Amino acid sequence: MKKTRTNISIILLSAASLMVLLILAMRFGSVTLTYGEIVDTLFGGGSDLARNIIMNVRLPRVLVAVMVGANLAVSGTLLQAVMQNPLADSGLTGVNAGASLVAIFIMMLFPGYTYLVPLAAFGGGIIACAMVYTLAWKNGIKPMRIILAGVAVNAILGSGTSLLSVLYSDRIQGVIAWMNGSLVGKSWGDIRVLATYSFFGLAASMFCIRYANALQLGDKMAANVGVNTNVYRVLLSLVAVFLAGISVAITGPIGFIGLAVPHISRLIVGSDHKYLLPLSVVVGSMLVLLGDTFARTIASPIELPVGLIMAIIGAPFFLYLLRKGAR
Amino acid sequence: MIKTKNLNVKYEKHEVIPDFSFEVVQGEILSILGPNGSGKSTILNAIAKFIAHQDGVIYLEGSDMAKMGVKAVAKRLSVLAQVNQSPEDFTVRDLIYYGRLPHKKWYEQKNEKDDCVIEWAIGQTNLSALADKRVVTLSGGERQRVWIALALAQEPKVLMLDEPTTYLDICHQIEVLELLKDLNKRLGLTIVMVLHDLAHAARYSDRVVVLQNGSMVADGRPEEVLTKELIREVYHVDAYIATDECLGGFCILPVKICKTQKEAAHA
Numbered sequence: 001m002k003k004t005r006t007n008i009s010i011i012l013l014s015a016a017s018l019m020v021l022l023i024l025a026m027r028f029g030s031v032t033l034t035y036g037e038i039v040d041t042l043f044g045g046g047s048d049l050a051r052n053i054i055m056n057v058r059l060p061r062v063l064v065a066v067m068v069g070a071n072l073a074v075s076g077t078l079l080q081a082v083m084q085n086p087l088a089d090s091g092l093t094g095v096n097a098g099a100s101l102v103a104i105f106i107m108m109l110f111p112g113y114t115y116l117v118p119l120a121a122f123g124g125g126i127i128a129c130a131m132v133y134t135l136a137w138k139n140g141i142k143p144m145r146i147i148l149a150g151v152a153v154n155a156i157l158g159s160g161t162s163l164l165s166v167l168y169s170d171r172i173q174g175v176i177a178w179m180n181g182s183l184v185g186k187s188w189g190d191i192r193v194l195a196t197y198s199f200f201g202l203a204a205s206m207f208c209i210r211y212a213n214a215l216q217l218g219d220k221m222a223a224n225v226g227v228n229t230n231v232y233r234v235l236l237s238l239v240a241v242f243l244a245g246i247s248v249a250i251t252g253p254i255g256f257i258g259l260a261v262p263h264i265s266r267l268i269v270g271s272d273h274k275y276l277l278p279l280s281v282v283v284g285s286m287l288v289l290l291g292d293t294f295a296r297t298i299a300s301p302i303e304l305p306v307g308l309i310m311a312i313i314g315a316p317f318f319l320y321l322l323r324k325g326a327r
Numbered sequence: 328m329i330k331t332k333n334l335n336v337k338y339e340k341h342e343v344i345p346d347f348s349f350e351v352v353q354g355e356i357l358s359i360l361g362p363n364g365s366g367k368s369t370i371l372n373a374i375a376k377f378i379a380h381q382d383g384v385i386y387l388e389g390s391d392m393a394k395m396g397v398k399a400v401a402k403r404l405s406v407l408a409q410v411n412q413s414p415e416d417f418t419v420r421d422l423i424y425y426g427r428l429p430h431k432k433w434y435e436q437k438n439e440k441d442d443c444v445i446e447w448a449i450g451q452t453n454l455s456a457l458a459d460k461r462v463v464t465l466s467g468g469e470r471q472r473v474w475i476a477l478a479l480a481q482e483p484k485v486l487m488l489d490e491p492t493t494y495l496d497i498c499h500q501i502e503v504l505e506l507l508k509d510l511n512k513r514l515g516l517t518i519v520m521v522l523h524d525l526a527h528a529a530r531y532s533d534r535v536v537v538l539q540n541g542s543m544v545a546d547g548r549p550e551e552v553l554t555k556e557l558i559r560e561v562y563h564v565d566a567y568i569a570t571d572e573c574l575g576g577f578c579i580l581p582v583k584i585c586k587t588q589k590e591a592a593h594a
Contacts, residue, residue: 139379207433210428210431210433213425214425214428216414217411217412217413217414217422217425218408218411218412219377220375220377220406220408220411221408221411221412221425221477223375223376223377223397224375224401224405224406224407224408224478224481225401225425225426225428225429225477225481226396226397226398226399226400226401226402226428226429227397227428228397270414270416270417271414271415271416271417272414272416272417272421
């Protein structure tokens with residue numbers, strides 16, 4: 001009982017800090033705003049300048065960061081349960097590689113159709129993932145086979161991406177930012193799409209809690225308590241890949257979140273997905289928001305890709321937590 | 328309780344169980360014996376639906392298991408694998424809760440009935456003092472009791488265990504077997520287990536089934552089945568069998584490996 005209350009307080013507290021972080025993140029940029037201006041603008045007031053900056057640039061950006069962070073984190077948490085492997089994240093299922101190949105194909109060969117990139121990238125990601133799971137299926141689906149099939153499919157699709165980059169190296173400039181994950185220039189249209197799908201994806205993930213918990217007891221124990229491991233492995237993967245797919249489609253692949261957030265959250269609230277999944281939502285949002293704020297301010301006026309920052313600041317932090325957690 | 332009819336199990340093309348029929352009677356303790364690779368665990372895994380069988384029918388309380396839902400099976404039959412893993416931070420009580428899953432609809436949360444059953448299972452397995460400890464901090468014998476408690480929380484009619492005493496020292500081996508015997512007596516729980524130790528099987532089972540190369544070679548009361556001849560034939564071991572003065576049963580002492588007829592012919 002005590003543990004339940006502590007965990008709920010932790011989740012609520014971190015959600016509150018996320019709100020604070022949101023305001024903070026909107027303050028910094030090429031023009032520094034005051035907190036008063038930000039709050040005024042959000043409630044419909046403020047100067048034209050502040051209005052323009054917040055409503056057209058910073059608010060869309062922080063909202064994308066929050067949603068993408070939540071999606072990637074939940075996706076990773078579910079996949080680590082599905083694969084019974086602490087190194088799993090959405091990249092393993094081929095979704096990033098598939099989305100990247102299709103997106104780069106369009107951006108390099110048919111730059112006029114760049115507006116199709118999100119939709120096509122989502123499709124590419126889903127097809128790649130379907131390939132991985134089909135190849136892994138043999139009298140049911142075992143984690144090790146998904147992982148190995150994922151490695152193989154990733155290698156094939158990755159070489160396709162490399163081939164395109166070599167053949168059209170003159171056009172690679174615009175593509176590099178996408179490939180490293182970027183939250184630049186997202187419109188309210190992007191946000192509407194992302195918000196709608198994230199809502200359904202995240203809502204679906206909350207129904208996965210019990211099955212994710214059962215799967216982490218091992219296949220035999222899960223089957224013993226009446227959980228059909230093949231069915232739920234595929235269903236949980238579908239939710240995870242859907243969440244990762246829409247995120248990659250909008251921002252390009254952002255690594256590390258799906259891998260690290262589940263571990264960070266687990267160190268804080270333990271491995272019961274009832275607390276782990278909600279906390280992953282918040283921690284994922286915070287991490288991407290923090291990373292993106294760094295990415296656009298640290299080397300200003302140059303903006304670094306958020307994926308890059310994630311790896312640079314995220315990895316050492318992750319190592320610190322691992323050492324601290326392993327008492 | 329459980330009945331298999333012409334069960335056939337293949338791994339790829341390798342036939343492990345050609346044709347296996349047997350019946351588990353309500354309220355008994357049945358031990359499945361046989362050398363390594365004789366198909367003991369395979370039969371257990373096939374009945375548990377951990378692996379698919381190619382042919383034959385398995386009945387649970389008279390119903391064809393292939394036509395029963397996994398949850399319906401899990402409410403009647405609990406199968407403990409040889410090795411089980413618990414997440415690092417789960418307490419004994421946390422873990423035992425998962426035994427309640429087959430009784431829950433997808434939207435149902437933990438309720439009073441679950442708490443009741445969990446406490447009952449903890450009491451049955453003498454885990455009261457350990458209920459709030461993390462499972463990974465417990466000893467092997469204590470952990471095995473936790474898994475048995477999880478199985479009890481399913482409120483099954485039949486409990487199947489794959490080598491429940493492996494990796495345990497002699498004290499904890501006996502502790503687990505005594506617990507199973509006790510649950511069998513008090514709750515009328517039918518128990519089927521795969522065992523390696525013939526002496527344990529002799530002492531704790533009502534009936535033993537002996538397998539060799541996937542086929543049943545003996546079935547009956549332990550003192551009838553576990554003879555010198557059978558042990559030589561199945562395990563290729565000469566054994567010394569004597570009545571056990573202190574327990575009133577009999578004991579089996581493996582003496583030496585004996586050559587099979589085939590090996591003898593080669594030599």
